[in-house]
Amino acid sequence: MFHALEVFTTVVVGVLVGVEFAVLVVMSRILNALPEDSAQQGHAHGGRMLGAVMPFWYIGSCVLVAAWAVTGWDHRGAGLVVTAGALLILSVIMSILLLVPINNRNKTWTPEDRPADWREQLDRWQRFHYVRVAVIIAAFATLVTALT
Numbered sequence: 001m002f003h004a005l006e007v008f009t010t011v012v013v014g015v016l017v018g019v020e021f022a023v024l025v026v027m028s029r030i031l032n033a034l035p036e037d038s039a040q041q042g043h044a045h046g047g048r049m050l051g052a053v054m055p056f057w058y059i060g061s062c063v064l065v066a067a068w069a070v071t072g073w074d075h076r077g078a079g080l081v082v083t084a085g086a087l088l089i090l091s092v093i094m095s096i097l098l099l100v101p102i103n104n105r106n107k108t109w110t111p112e113d114r115p116a117d118w119r120e121q122l123d124r125w126q127r128f129h130y131v132r133v134a135v136i137i138a139a140f141a142t143l144v145t146a147l148t
Contacts, residue, residue: 002071002072002075005064005067005068005071005072006068006072006146006147007147008064009061009064009065009067009068009143010140010143010144010147012057012060012061012064013061013064013065013084013088013136013139013140013143014140016057016058016061016136016140017133017136017137017140019050019057020129020132020133020136021133021137023046023050023129024126024129024130024133027046028126028129030042031043031046037111040106040109040111040114040118040119040122041110041111043106043122044106044107044108044109047103047104047106047107048107051100051103051104051107054095058088058091058092058095059092061088062085062088062089062092065081065084065085065088065139065143066085068081069081069082069085077145077146077147077148078146080142080143080145080146081142081143081146083142084139084140084142084143084146085139087135087136087138087139087142088136088139090135091132091135091136091139094128094131094132094135095132098128098132099125099128099129099132102121102122102124102125102128103125105121106118106121106122106125
């Protein structure tokens with residue numbers, strides 16, 4: 001059962017990394033290539049869609065890693081699992097403090113009422129997202145290392 005928890009947790013965190021990496025490398029570039037109104041509206045729609053799912057995914061990943069750390073405390077790699085958990089908690093804190101406020105504003109903008117600095121705000125979100133993706137990749141790599 002413990003091995004199944006290890007594998008399931010690693011898969012859940014790995015898919016989270018894949019989605020966030022795709023947003024970073026693929027979706028953002030596609031959306032930014034659209035004409036201005038469409039780009040901002042696409043970002044807003046994506047924020048609404050992923051904003052509804054990602055809190056559960058991030059928190060769920062933290063809970064799974066915590067369960068792995070607790071049940072596997074006497075197993076090899078427990079320190080790595082705790083480190084991965086700390087990195088995932090850092091990513092949640094970053095999300096709440098840095099990314100969610102920008103995303104929440106963007107979700108409500110329309111071409112008629114968006115602020116003059118909307119592009120700068122989306123660029124700031126993108127920079128924060130780069131760092132968050134690096135953090136969750138590090139968490140995933142740490143979990144994979146704990147498996148070996």
